[in-house]
Structure formats: C-alpha cells, structure tokens
Amino acid sequence: MACLLGALALPAGAAELDLPAQPLDQAVTELARQTGLTIGGDASLLRGHRAPALSGDYAPLDALRRLLAGTPVTFRVTGDDSVILERGNTLEAVEVNGQTETDGLAPVYGYVARQSVTATKSNVAIKETPQSVSVVTREQIENQNAQTLDQALAYTPGVQSLTGGANGTTSDGLQIRGFNVTGASPFYLNGAKLARNTFSATAEPYGMERIELLRGPASILYGAAAPGGVVNMVTKLPTQEPLREIRLQGGSHDRRQLAADFSGPLTDDGRFAYRVTGLTRDSDTMVDHVPDDRDFLQGALAWQSTDATRLTVFANYQKNDTAYVYGLPFSGTVESNPNGRIDRDRFTGEPGFNEFVSESYTLGYLFSHRLNDTWTVRQNALYFAADTDYVDIGVGGYAADQRTVSRSPYPREDDNHSWSLDNQLEGVFDLGRTRHTLLFGADYNEQSFARAQYSGTVAPLDLYAPVYGSPVVLSATPARSYKTDNQQLGFYAQDHIKVDDRWVILLGGRYDRFDSEQRDRLTGDRATTYDDSDFTGRAGLVYLFDNGWAPYLSYSQSFEPVNGTAGADYDPTEGEQYEAGLRYAPDDQDLSVTLSVYDLTQRNVLTTDPAGGPQIQEGEVRARGAELEARAQLTNGLSLIAGYAYTNAETTKSNNGNEGNEPGAVPEHSASLWADYRFGGALSNLNLGAGARYIGSTYDLGNTVRVPDHTVYDALLGYWLDDWRLALNVRNLTDEDAITCTYLCFYGQERTYTATVTYRW
CATH class of the missing domain: 2.40.170.20 (TonB-dependent receptor, beta-barrel domain)
Known part of the structure; x- marks a missing residue:
C-alpha cells in the first residue's frame, strides 16, 4: 500500500503548512482545512497516535503521508482532491474476511460513526441496518462535557430524561420513543447485559468510548427488553x-x-x-x-x-x-x-x-x-x-x-x-x-x-x-x-x-x-x-x-x-x-x-x-x-x-x-x-x-x-x-x-x- 501511494500523482499545487506536533486526529483535521483535501473513511483510526510538526510547502497527499508515517493508517485516493483512510495490518485489530472485529468497539473520530455492534452483534455497517441506531462518540462526550448518561444522550432524538436530569447522580432513568427503559433490561456494557436495579449504579461517561442506542424492540438479540430500545455503553x-x-x-x-x-x-x-x-x-x-x-x-x-x-x-x-x-x-x-x-x-x-x-x-x-x-x-x-x-x-x-x-x-x-x-x-x-x-x-x-x-x-x-x-x-x-x-x-x-x-x-x-x-x-x-x-x-x-x-x-x-x-x-x-x-x-x-x-x-x-x-x-x-x-x-x-x-x-x-x-x-x-x-x-x-x-x-x-x-x-x-x-x-x-x-x-x-x-x- 505504501509503494502504491508513493506512485500516485499528487493533486496539483502545494500549500504552505504550519502544523505543530499534536494528536494525529487534530493534525489531519487541520491539514484538511488548510489544503481543501477531503479526507473520508473511518477517522477513528487516527485516535491514539501523535503527528510530527510539519512546516513549509507541501502537496496535500505528501503532507498526509508524512503525518501518517509510522502509524498503522494508510489512505486510498478516490478523486482529484479526496482520499479515504484505511487500516493496515496491526495486532490491535484482527481482520476477519475483510471486516475488522474491533470496529464496533473502537474509538470514533469526530461525531460520525459508521459501524455498530449493538444493532446486529456483528460488525455490520450502520447503513446496512434496517433499524434506527445512534452513536454518541467520545469526542461528543468531551466537547459537551457530559457528566451523566442523560447528558450524553441529550442531543439524541427520541430520548428524554425521566426527571429532567435532576437525579442523574442516582439513576440512569430514560424514556425512549415514549417508553420507560429504566431498570435491569435495557442497559448493556460492551455488549453484555448489565442487569442492575434502577438505583444500583450510574454510568460514568469519562470511562466510555462510545454510547450506542438501538431504538425499538430488540429482544431478538437481547432477550427481555423494553419496547423503546436498548443502550449499549x-x-x-x-x-x-x-x-x-x-x-x-x-x-x-x-x-x-x-x-x-x-x-x-x-x-x-x-x-x-x-x-x-x-x-x-x-x-x-x-x-x-x-x-x-x-x-x-x-x-x-x-x-x-x-x-x-x-x-x-x-x-x-x-x-x-x-x-x-x-x-x-x-x-x-x-x-x-x-x-x-x-x-x-x-x-x-x-x-x-x-x-x-x-x-x-x-x-x-x-x-x-x-x-x-x-x-x-x-x-x-x-x-x-x-x-x-x-x-x-x-x-x-x-x-x-x-x-x-x-x-x-x-x-x-x-x-x-x-x-x-x-x-x-x-x-x-x-x-x-x-x-x-x-x-x-x-x-x-x-x-x-x-x-x-x-x-x-x-x-x-x-x-x-x-x-x-x-x-x-x-x-x-x-x-x-x-x-x-x-x-x-x-x-x-x-x-x-x-x-x-x-x-x-x-x-x-x-x-x-x-x-x-x-x-x-x-x-x-x-x-x-x-x-x-x-x-x-x-x-x-x-x-x-x-x-x-x-x-x-x-x-x-x-x-x-x-x-x-x-x-x-x-x-x-x-x-x-x-x-x-x-x-x-x-x-x-x-x-x-x-x-x-x-x-x-x-x-x-x-x-x-x-x-x-x-x-x-x-x-x-x-x-x-x-x-x-x-x-x-x-x-x-x-x-x-x-x-x-x-x-x-x-x-x-x-x-x-x-x-x-x-x-x-x-x-x-x-x-x-x-x-x-x-x-x-x-x-x-x-x-x-x-x-x-x-x-x-x-x-x-x-x-x-x-x-x-x-x-x-x-x-x-x-x-x-x-x-x-x-x-x-x-x-x-x-x-x-x-x-x-x-x-x-x-x-x-x-x-x-x-x-x-x-x-x-
């Protein structure tokens, strides 16, 4: 893949860049802004990596290649000024028949998730799921400073706190599509049933990588469940x-x-x-x-x-x-x-x-x-x-x-x-x-x-x-x-x-x-x-x-x-x-x-x-x-x-x-x-x-x-x-x-x- 990228023609023109050493996701975002390069794909691959400082005149693809050097992330050119990020072979993610097993549990860069294990218990793309799914990402939790589960889901349609957030420190009471989902049935942790009473514990958003909501009946995969939906943390x-x-x-x-x-x-x-x-x-x-x-x-x-x-x-x-x-x-x-x-x-x-x-x-x-x-x-x-x-x-x-x-x-x-x-x-x-x-x-x-x-x-x-x-x-x-x-x-x-x-x-x-x-x-x-x-x-x-x-x-x-x-x-x-x-x-x-x-x-x-x-x-x-x-x-x-x-x-x-x-x-x-x-x-x-x-x-x-x-x-x-x-x-x-x-x-x-x-x- 690296040799193939090296042989690709770069988009015409170079940009004067001034990127400090910083987390890789921030560096790639800034590169896109400064050059106009459209960077798509699974941007969660960037999380957890560092990018070197980059200063001077660079063609956009050359700059991106330098930022990704030494990481398990590559990219594929899809147009004159667009690329898609891809994952190389690493121990962190084992690929099974072209699918990455950990995708549904992995971090998501930005606010847009493409994979979810909650809806199917498989790494099926959300786009291929015939039921409504929402994913609250780590970046959203941090930017909105969510301190409770209902705060983390506050910008998710169809979800309401039972008490307007007044008791977010004692319970995770929610209503989804008009139905109460509080109690032992609707909550899951890493895909496993978290059978707990309403007042036994609350979620800590700082410990979460993502929070997934599957709306509607979900007993096919999860057994006893409220009709409004299930929440997988x-x-x-x-x-x-x-x-x-x-x-x-x-x-x-x-x-x-x-x-x-x-x-x-x-x-x-x-x-x-x-x-x-x-x-x-x-x-x-x-x-x-x-x-x-x-x-x-x-x-x-x-x-x-x-x-x-x-x-x-x-x-x-x-x-x-x-x-x-x-x-x-x-x-x-x-x-x-x-x-x-x-x-x-x-x-x-x-x-x-x-x-x-x-x-x-x-x-x-x-x-x-x-x-x-x-x-x-x-x-x-x-x-x-x-x-x-x-x-x-x-x-x-x-x-x-x-x-x-x-x-x-x-x-x-x-x-x-x-x-x-x-x-x-x-x-x-x-x-x-x-x-x-x-x-x-x-x-x-x-x-x-x-x-x-x-x-x-x-x-x-x-x-x-x-x-x-x-x-x-x-x-x-x-x-x-x-x-x-x-x-x-x-x-x-x-x-x-x-x-x-x-x-x-x-x-x-x-x-x-x-x-x-x-x-x-x-x-x-x-x-x-x-x-x-x-x-x-x-x-x-x-x-x-x-x-x-x-x-x-x-x-x-x-x-x-x-x-x-x-x-x-x-x-x-x-x-x-x-x-x-x-x-x-x-x-x-x-x-x-x-x-x-x-x-x-x-x-x-x-x-x-x-x-x-x-x-x-x-x-x-x-x-x-x-x-x-x-x-x-x-x-x-x-x-x-x-x-x-x-x-x-x-x-x-x-x-x-x-x-x-x-x-x-x-x-x-x-x-x-x-x-x-x-x-x-x-x-x-x-x-x-x-x-x-x-x-x-x-x-x-x-x-x-x-x-x-x-x-x-x-x-x-x-x-x-x-x-x-x-x-x-x-x-x-x-x-x-x-x-x-x-x-x-x-x-x-x-x-x-x-x-x-x-x-x-």
Whole structure:
C-alpha cells in the first residue's frame, strides 16, 4: 500500500503548512482545512497516535503521508482532491474476511460513526441496518462535557430524561420513543447485559468510548427488553499506541474533579496492552445539602495471543456519595401558589439524614477466536455487584396554608448481584450472488436483588421558609424486606444477507426461557413468581444506492416479563414495531442523516379487572412517531449534530380510567442542534461550540398538569496549546427555568460553568 501511494500523482499545487506536533486526529483535521483535501473513511483510526510538526510547502497527499508515517493508517485516493483512510495490518485489530472485529468497539473520530455492534452483534455497517441506531462518540462526550448518561444522550432524538436530569447522580432513568427503559433490561456494557436495579449504579461517561442506542424492540438479540430500545455503553479499551492524559476540572457548585487515562502496549511485540482510567470528584449541586461526590477506577488488559485469538479483561469500581432529589409539588412550580414560586435549590429532606451511597463493581471479558476464514467464535461475560444505602424522605401533600408539606422517611438498603454470558458463532461467506453474515448465539443471565426498607416519622416542612433539624424516628425492624431472583436463557439466530451489493435482508429469531421468584423475607412467603417462555423475531430490508442513500423497512418484536401478585399467572408484555427509514451516508464524507417513522405497540399491559379480581392483561400502549438525526464532520472545520423527534404516545386500552392519556414527561415535539467550529489559519487552535435543546410541553403521570415547553442553550470555548487543551463549558447558558413533572416536579439544571484543563502527551 505504501509503494502504491508513493506512485500516485499528487493533486496539483502545494500549500504552505504550519502544523505543530499534536494528536494525529487534530493534525489531519487541520491539514484538511488548510489544503481543501477531503479526507473520508473511518477517522477513528487516527485516535491514539501523535503527528510530527510539519512546516513549509507541501502537496496535500505528501503532507498526509508524512503525518501518517509510522502509524498503522494508510489512505486510498478516490478523486482529484479526496482520499479515504484505511487500516493496515496491526495486532490491535484482527481482520476477519475483510471486516475488522474491533470496529464496533473502537474509538470514533469526530461525531460520525459508521459501524455498530449493538444493532446486529456483528460488525455490520450502520447503513446496512434496517433499524434506527445512534452513536454518541467520545469526542461528543468531551466537547459537551457530559457528566451523566442523560447528558450524553441529550442531543439524541427520541430520548428524554425521566426527571429532567435532576437525579442523574442516582439513576440512569430514560424514556425512549415514549417508553420507560429504566431498570435491569435495557442497559448493556460492551455488549453484555448489565442487569442492575434502577438505583444500583450510574454510568460514568469519562470511562466510555462510545454510547450506542438501538431504538425499538430488540429482544431478538437481547432477550427481555423494553419496547423503546436498548443502550449499549462501550468502555475505553486498550490501545496499541501510548495514550496519556490528565484532566483537571472546576466549576459551579464548588466542583473539583481530577481524572486520568493511560493506555499502551506492555510488551515490545504488542501482544499485551493495557488501559487504566480513573476519576475522583468533590462537588455540591444546585439543590442544597445534595453532594455529587464520586470515585471511579476502571482497568482493562488485552492479550493478542495469536493473530486469530484475542482476550480483553475489564473491570471497574465506582462509589457515589449523593442524595436523591425527591421532587416538589405541582403548586409552586408549574402551577401558581399564593406563596409564590418554590426556589430551585429547595431541599425537602433533613441535612445529615438524607444520603445516597452506592458502591458498585463490574468484572468482564471479551473473547474472540477465528476458527478459519469463515467462522469466528466469541464469548462475552459480565459480573456486576452493588450495595446501596438509600436514605430519603418523601414529600406528601400541602397543608391548608399551601406552603407546609407532610413528609415520611423511607430508608432502604439494596443488594444487587448479576452475571451474564453470551456465546456467539459467526460465519461470513459468499453463496452465489449473496454474502452472508450468519450469527448463532446462546446467552444466559442471572440477577439477585434484595431490599430492606424501613418506615418512620418526621415533622412537616415549610417549603418557602424551611427550618431543618427535626428528629427522624425510624422503625426498629424493616417495614418491608424481600429478595428477587431472576434467570433467563435464550437461543438466537440471525442472517444478514447482502445481494449484489445492493439489497440487504436481515432475518432473525429467538427463543427465551425465563423465570423469577420473589420471597418476603419477613414472613418467608413466596410473594410473586413467574415461569414462562417467549419467541421473538425481526425482519428487515435495505437497498443501497451508489450515492449513499439507503431506504429501509423493518419489523421487530420484544417482550418483558410481568411481576404480578401471588397466584397470578401473567404472560410477558409484547412489543411490536413497524419502522421505515431513509439514510444518507456517502462513503467519501463524514456525514450521516437518518429519517425514520415508526408504529410501536406494547400489549398485555396490566390493568384493572372490572369484576374486582386481580389485574388483567387487557391494557395497551402505543407510540407513533418520526425521528430525524443528522451528524456531519465538514472539511471547513464545522461539525454538526441535529435531531428532531415527533412522539405521539398514549394509552390505547385500559380499565383504569386513563385511556387516551399520554406518558408522563414525554413531549410530542423535541429538537436539538449542536455546532462545533474549529478555526483555521492563525486561529487554528481555537474552537467554539454552541447547542440548543428544545423540549415541547408534557404532562405529569396522571395527565392532570400540563408542563410548558422550554429551550436550553449550551456553549463551549476550547483552545489547544501543544499538548494542552483548555475548555470552558456552560450548560443552560440563559439560565432557563426548565421543569419536568412525573409523580412530582423537578427543576432542570440551572446555569453551570465548568473549566477543564487537559494535558496529553
């Protein structure tokens, strides 16, 4: 490849370049800006490498060749002034039948990802996937300074935080396409099920390389799953090139944070590589007496024992010290109150009593072995454990003065353990005019969750003039104590068929066997149980045009087990989605646009029995909508992320009197736009970013309170100075008084400033 490139004619004309020594991705970006050379392909290949200084007159291709010298990255000329980056042969990425196994787990340069393992569990291009997929890249997380999972997904269409971000430090509660995806079903780590309770742990974005969202039913590959979709978080994994980073942050609410990230080979032959990532934070929050302290440590070790065999072991530890924000009444937030508006920083608990301390651990591995030119076996495993002390005080109704609320303490202790194992056999082969990526799998997961919850009494609180210090009296024994054990075993098969490099057919089916038992630890009685099985499937069709357009159609199913009462035998809820879409992703541009429309229905939802018996499964919830997402990395230094979602969700069948109601906190219209501009010439070290997030009006859970729409603006000012990067992020630039309401109301984050100093060498 190097000899071939050397023989190629260079584009006419030379440019006077002045490029300092810097990370390779930054150098290539600046080269494109200064020369007008269009550089496409998988730009994530550049991440983790350093570029030498380059000064003087150079033809564009000659300059690019000098920047890439000594790295496993080459390029292919596709036009008079355009090239595509390509990967050479390295131990970091083993190629199987022309596909790179690690592409779906690798870093992505910029905002545009072309590969995803989440949608198919294979390294199939997103363009060839007949279902909507979004990938939040490392660069987006850094530029927007995302500190929680909902902040990382804030510019992703169709995704909403359950509490407007108020409780991002205690849970990763999300709604996707109008459905709640909180809990043990929807979250995955490096492709393995992360079976955890809602309040067992939260994601740490600094430890993530990318966050992938597959919208709609996904039980074909993942078993029990919410109909709205699944979220797969890909952690930072070892690199072959040395990577060293130290980051210091400070900002609003006395925020102080120190983070570090180190990676590289351990041996001269590169067979062993490591990565260690850590973070410690001491911070307050917008709400009085609620801290946001965290300790996080993550490590990974990769062993390329042969060219065909790779094992990566990863683990992390995280401790959160914060408090749950219970919420505030409708009156005084979204509704008028004779006493005025409740302050955004109002704390409804008792200082020194309320706390939320969780310690969690994960340990897992990714194993792959290429049997021959056709078949590859993979095994992914993950173990998770967490202990949580959740000490909180709930808020009741107002007294006659419309300012004093009743309160009730409910401290609880949670213990969560789970493990999952996913075995895969993949074959990639040609058969006549078709190319098949055939996947067979068997996965198993167990989860054990135990809770002991206490009750007690505490004095009411005046929300307009609070006086703290009231004694909290707790029961000597738990008011409730139970333990739940879940098991699930699934078998799945999928075939991705490419016909004449034009048509793509995706077919898959899955059979699951699952059971659960919950026991009352106070009485020893079996509280609830289920033992059932289900079959789900998916079918899709894509047509690939030469110019980058790719229309698609798909049908997919999901299921979720139902926890009922003792003696009740419930079927799982069933999700069913029809989706049509149109993608535009030209091979020679860092550009991706997806327009999708869908009809998503969940059946077998529990509702009241008119005859007065236990609940029956006659309920139904439906969401119909459209989503548009555009991501672009333009050669003039401008990068864009744009999104829009129309979500028409409602309860279509119910005996509870709520038929026709909308889900709480789900806007019918939402939109976002983020623009990031890297200057050229004398200002080449400067970049500016700005974003806007619009959330349309919503209802609370009971559909009794209408919450007004709002728009929040964010901003970034960044500057590179050799190995240093300085950044200032502002969230909610105009200090918008945004509110989200579910069972109560939650204020959105007030205007916050964060200054970041990063040193990479």
